């Protein structure tokens with residue numbers, strides 16, 4: 341079986357420990373043995389990133405462009421293989437895995453172009469004979485802590501802009517999915533990235549992640565994951581007065597009005613709530629449905645769910661793969677019990693563990709009806725294939741319920757009314773709003789992020805990524 345090392349200062353370096361990467365569709369399948377780093381390795385990686393930072397910041401933008409472009413080309417060429425690895429280690433379906441690998445390619449492609457569009461401003465001064473230049477400079481060493489649910493796209497959308505804007509990197513991927521991050525590090529190394537510019541330290545958050553957060557030599561930290569860990573990351577960054585960017589949970593509403601096209605509404609709900617096994621921070625976990633369409637919507641959604649196959653992520657015909665691991669499956673089952681029990685909701689479909697040909701973490705998607713917005717299943721992020729239906733009187737009540745949450749990542753509406761669609765776009769308290777589209781599934785070249793408890797700090801992706809990965813300098817000169 342293959343063993344995969346950490347990348348520190350350009351050298352593939354064995355870890356003091358090893359983690360086995362297990363396939364959630366078949367727990368007998370060990371994908372590979374991956375290094376498990378410790379604090380000493382994290383600190384060596386930070387030192388390497390610090391040493392490489394001045395030279396990478398000065399590297400010709402065409403060189404940076406060429407490296408990112410070459411990485412994009414290899415990712416596109418290997419999208420099927422990388423998508424297969426992703427499906428095998430995370431449990432997304434093969435189609436979703438290949439789609440996510442393609443998305444990583446698009447992100448590298450986009451930021452390759454951005455390397456050649458870096459620009460500053462020249463501004464007239466109010467003082468005679470004085471010139472002002474406003475420029476952006478790299479932050480320096482960026483620490484990256486990434487989650488398991490988008491094993492290639494999230495590392496890509498942090499690494500690509502960081503490199504484009506001249507930063508060096510220490511990345512710690514989630515322990516459950518080291519394979520895709522290792523593949524990206526390997527691709528970038530072979531694309532010609534100088535030693536020390538990208539350092540990969542696989543290992544535990546409590547060890548490697550903590551070392552990144554505790555180092556005075558890390559200039560900025562970008563994190564995606566749970567709210568609890570995100571708060572901890574923010575506190576540690578505050579201690580160092582360090583720039584931080586957090587992308588955390590969601591409890592995303594999808595409003596369905598009486599005048600919605602029923603087929604579109606059901607497609608949006610099923611895709612948004614259950615595809616990728618519901619393990620998306622943008623998942624449509626609350627379906628807010630007006631009275632006139634409620635019963636038809638619930639009936640059609642259940643019919644659609646009945647037609648979906650939950651099985652091995654890499655098997656032909658699978659629509660929904662397994663839950664990522666035993667711990668997340670326990671969380672999901674626990675919330676299903678809370679929904680049925682203390683919350684008093686009606687489990688209208690699914691919610692039971694499934695056995696398949698191989699031992700895996702299979703769960704029939706669960707749909708709760710007769711729920712109210714104060715129930716725990718409507719207030720807490722579950723992060724699994726569990727969605728609720730909230731029956732409301734009209735649009736005004738739907739909007740109020742949609743906004744009644746501590747989260748604010750993505751928000752959607754299905755309607756044929758221009759009036760309601762426009763009003764919703766203006767009044768939804770979310771960073772992203774979707775009309776007649778699922779709340780999950782975003783483009784790679786535009787800002788991604790939310791409000792309230794979902795996000796903290798500047799947006800990710802697209803040109804807005806510059807706000808996090810650069811610092812602004814205003815220079816005055818007597819001409």
Ligand SMILES: NC(=O)C1=CN([C@@H]2O[C@H](COP(=O)(O)OP(=O)(O)OC[C@H]3O[C@@H](n4cnc5c(N)ncnc54)[C@H](OP(=O)(O)O)[C@@H]3O)[C@@H](O)[C@H]2O)C=CC1
Pocket residue numbers: 485486487488489512513514515516543544545546548549550553564565566567568569570572587588589590620621668671721722723
């Ligand atoms: N918004 C989103 O995109 C995501 C949200 N979640 C939510 O989080 C819940 C739990 O998932 P989980 O993976 O445990 O999320 P975590 O927030 O614990 O993990 C995210 C990343 O942070 C790391 N980490 C954990 N503890 C620390 C620490 N003390 N210091 C630094 N880094 C740390 C993890 O490392 P390690 O690999 O060791 O766990 C992982 O790389 C899910 O049920 C879901 O609700 C999860 C993933 C993505």
Ligand SMILES: O=C(O)CCC(=O)C(=O)O
Pocket residue numbers: 489490564619620621622779780781782
């Ligand atoms: O919905 C998407 O496309 C992205 C979701 C995401 O980034 C996440 O779940 O962490």
